[in-house]
Amino acid sequence: MGQGQGDYTEFLQDGQSIAGAMEMNPMVPQEVPSYWMVYFGADDVDKQHQKAVGLGAQEMLPPQDFAGGRFSILSDPQGAAFGLLSMSRR
Secondary structure, three states: OOOOOOOEEEEEEOOEEEEEEEOOOOOOOOOOOOOOOOEEEOOOHHHHHHHHHHOOOEEEEEEEEEOOEEEEEEEOOOOOEEEEEEEOOO
16 A cells, blocks of 8 residues: 555456455554445545535545545445545556
8 A cells, every 4th residue: 555554455356456455554543343444436536525525424534645546535424434436547
């Protein structure tokens, strides 16, 4: 992943990326259990992030670049977390 991040494992099916996994970030408290988070593909993470916030989502992590593209993390009005993701073209 990025500098200071753990290794990222990508799962492929028929050559297409379908999931990814990495170690929990060290800044996450020890009592937080392991979890899966859904990321929705977005052509424009910033635009979709603002749209989601306008529709009631709570920003957890603002849009930002990482080695593989751009992403953000939000939660819906019921508290379920989700991400927006745009991968760089290979």
